[in-house]
Amino acid sequence: MIDDEMKFSVQRIRSHLxxxxxxxxxxxxxxxxxxxxRLVLSGPPAAVxxxxxxxxxxxxxxxxxxxxxxxxxxxxxxxxxxxxxxxADFIATPSNVAANLYNRGVQIKLLDISTWGVLWLVSRDQxxxxxxxxxxxxxxxxxxxxxxxxxxxxxxxKQGIDPRRDFKLRYVASPLDAMQxxxxxxxxxxxxxxPSVSMALRKTRSFPVSVIAPELFRSADLQQEWGRVFQxxxxxxxxxxxxxxxxxxxxxLQTKVMAAYAASLEWCGxxxxxxxxxxxxxxxxxxxxxxxxxxxxxxxxxxxxASARNELEFFFRQLESVNPALIGxxxxxxxxxxxx
Numbered sequence: 001m002i003d004d005e006m007k008f009s010v011q012r013i014r015s016h017l018x019x020x021x022x023x024x025x026x027x028x029x030x031x032x033x034x035x036x037x038r039l040v041l042s043g044p045p046a047a048v049x050x051x052x053x054x055x056x057x058x059x060x061x062x063x064x065x066x067x068x069x070x071x072x073x074x075x076x077x078x079x080x081x082x083x084x085x086x087x088a089d090f091i092a093t094p095s096n097v098a099a100n101l102y103n104r105g106v107q108i109k110l111l112d113i114s115t116w117g118v119l120w121l122v123s124r125d126q127x128x129x130x131x132x133x134x135x136x137x138x139x140x141x142x143x144x145x146x147x148x149x150x151x152x153x154x155x156x157x158k159q160g161i162d163p164r165r166d167f168k169l170r171y172v173a174s175p176l177d178a179m180q181x182x183x184x185x186x187x188x189x190x191x192x193x194x195p196s197v198s199m200a201l202r203k204t205r206s207f208p209v210s211v212i213a214p215e216l217f218r219s220a221d222l223q224q225e226w227g228r229v230f231q232x233x234x235x236x237x238x239x240x241x242x243x244x245x246x247x248x249x250x251x252x253l254q255t256k257v258m259a260a261y262a263a264s265l266e267w268c269g270x271x272x273x274x275x276x277x278x279x280x281x282x283x284x285x286x287x288x289x290x291x292x293x294x295x296x297x298x299x300x301x302x303x304x305x306a307s308a309r310n311e312l313e314f315f316f317r318q319l320e321s322v323n324p325a326l327i328g329x330x331x332x333x334x335x336x337x338x339x340x
Contacts, residue, residue, distance in 0.1 A: 039065035042082055043092030044073055045176060045283045047194045047298045048115045048239040050275060050291065051264035052092060057278040060260040064253070070282065074174055076146040082244075083108065089247040090257055094147040095312055096319055096326050098242045102336045103328025109248040111258050111338045113308040114265060115239035117299030118194040119148045119222035122182060122201075128189075128219045131155055138168040140178035140190035147238060148175075148191055150326055151222055154318055158229045176285055179203075182216065189219070195279075195286055195294030202290045223299065230318075235299050237311045243338070254338060262302040268295060305337040 039061060043049030049072075055061060056070045071088060073079040076097055082088045083101050090111075098110050121134060128134060131152075141149055149171075156163040163169065170187060172178050175196040182190045183203050192200060197218065201207035206214035227234030241261060243254050268275035276291030305312075319326040 036065040038067045040069050040071060040088045041090050042071040042073055042088035045286065047118050047294055047300060048092040050268050050279055051261050053279050053282050054264040054268055054275055055260050060264060061257065064256055072283065076143060086245045088244055091242050091244055092239060093242050094239050095237050095315065096147060099316060099332045099336065100328040102332045103330060107245055107248045109243045109338050110305040110336055111241045111243055111254055112302055112304050113237045113240035113312065114300055114302050116235040116237065116301055117223035118238065119151060120192055120197050120218050121220040122190050122192050122197055122216055123219040124188045124216060126217045131220045131225050132159060132161060134189060135166050137189050138170055138187055140181045140187045141169045141171050142173065142175045142178045144171040148193055150319060151236065152191055154322055155222060155225050155229055157322065194298045195291050198293035198297060199286060199290040202287060202293065207293060237308055237315050240305065265300060265302050272296060304340050306340040309337050
């Protein structure tokens, strides 16, 4: 009889605890538990967008929204229009553009930095190894006054090189446009970001490295130049994911999206060709093999924005010393960085 009463008491306690747990869960239930009607992710045809496309292809956010879309932005001006117009919820963005938007009063929260090394000079001349070796050369340069042009200019100036006088810069709209000029032999040198680098090498049959008489070569690695010039680790906090508008105020939604992004980035690193197939279906001009090559060559690592703040502020200070307008006139304050 006592055993039966004890069992009954234990069951009552368990039932009570379960009820409390369910009540707590309900109270703590995030806003996205009700499912959003639509969620828009946006990014460029670059390495930073690869996890976003994988998330879309695999339905990683199906418990968040009825419809998840991916919109490509092709240049930073189009990115700014998306952000200012509230046409995207989460954007893959150059870090300085996010800082600039924040300092201009846009509701934006930087969530992470995932792109630390994707910039290379690609050349037909195998003897060119450093940025200084390109003095006097014509170089196709994408995104005038934006990344990667600003990194190129900063590294040049720190080495006593005038980027406007000592190089013949041919500005084009995007890395893909610079890649097309290179492939069509209208230029011999270009500053490219992955996966445009890998695509150019594949298109000209210059990769794998065992190929006979390659046409193009990876020349100066801008990340290595950064490490050498500034005596720091050879990586640059170039791009990451930011939340815009209402999403910038929804920390639980941000947590959900960032968890999916980090998982997709890791999966793509381990399944590069399969990931490349997904990306190639969404982005014109790219092949699965080139995307896979780019994943192997790029420095891609999910680092929460708060953890990357010291490196970001060093980077922003360098940009500020050249042109404060690049970051909106000042370093962004603590509210710019999503809490860890």
